[in-house]
Amino acid sequence: MSRRPERGRHSRPRRETAPLDQTPRRYRIDALGSSGDGIGCLLDSEADASPVFIPFTAPGDEVLARMVSTDRAIVEELLVPAPERVTPPCDLFGVCGGCALQHLSPAWILEWKKSEIATGFLKAGVTDLPEIRAFQTPPATRRRADLAARRTHNGVTLGLHQRGGAVIDLTECALLHPAIVSLLPALRGMLERLDLFRREADLLVNLLDSGPDLLLASDGVPSTADRTKLADFCRSHGISGLAWKPKESLDKSETLVRLAPATVAFGDVRVEPPPGAFLQASREGEGAIRDAVIEALPPSPGRKSKIIELYAGCGTLTFPLSAHARVEAFEGHPDAVQALSRAAVGQRIDVSLRDLNRQPVEAKTLSTALAVVLDPPHAGAGLQMTQILDGKPAALIYVSCNPRILFRDTALLLKAGYRVDSVMVIDQFLWSAETEVVCRFSRKRQRT
């Protein structure tokens, strides 16, 4: 009879891993990786060593750094600073999880993002890449803040998650709109007095045309006293409304305070977005994306032509698009669809609630559109992309917040007979490595 190993049938023999050598070593930074960390090369070693990722460094830096995992190190000392280095505008830089690149100038970052996008397209197989145009949002314009709150012995910490999880108190911010930054001390004071906030909460602030609108998710339940305190708080700080839901819950939120309609204008149409609705990060970024999409539209041959818009949200692009052709807009979030449908009454817009991952718009429908406008979430368009590749609409205007997925889809579109005919890089996530791209694909002319 065979003996069962003592640690159980499924356990693998423990692999002996060498302990991490944490001796500080000298590195030269050669480039930035796609997440914005410097790629460091050992200077004091004869042997070929794998490059390591070192956050908050710039190409040209020489640093003394200590390994913290098998491929990451942290700076102990900046030995030789790169000429491109600038003084970070925020004292919390390096501690707060919001920015990765404040040690580099916005102009340098924009050029870096452009070259990353160009390289990605080339690797995807684009041989005739058009000139990449670019736009960058100014500091202090971010109108959407996704904050975390923790109750501590010293009061309430309210800010962003640091890499690794801790919440850093946001005492200043060069990114957020000043109307949000100036609200933070009052928000801390308010949270401290609430029964619905025991230890942890998430607070989403959307700065709308009607003022800030809040969505709070917390680990307690609202008491009667909470409702009164929150109404007083909103009244005295010009907050149009506050909705609440249990933390981590996917349920619909409950409106605890509504003092005025929450409104935002897309073009000249006023929309009432639901609590916590997706909005482009800044008004300026939204404008650049909208303009790039409209510019990429093919000329409309007549009133009957239609644009199919996938992942329409509350209508950021829908209303401007409807000035050019009839729009069939698809979106998966019921509350966004409701907001969009209400505002679209009487316009050349048809709105459909559709989970495009489960029930994509079919190839046949897509093939008849003047253009398909696609603005998927970070995870990409999944099954919907397959239908696009089958339907082969004449023009595809692709808005992407995830270049990695965009390049993967580009390779598929090239195989399906498309070419890239315009690219606009929009740096609406200033001082981060994130990039938004608007590009137009069109079918190459078929030989007759």
Ligand SMILES: C[S@@+](CC[C@H](N)C(=O)[O-])C[C@H]1O[C@@H](n2cnc3c(N)ncnc32)[C@H](O)[C@@H]1O
């Ligand atoms: C990047 S946002 C773009 C929204 C809009 N175009 C805008 O600019 O405001 C992506 C949108 O896709 C929606 N979405 C995410 N997954 C979806 C799915 N499986 N089916 C349909 N819509 C989805 C989200 O609700 C969100 O509104």
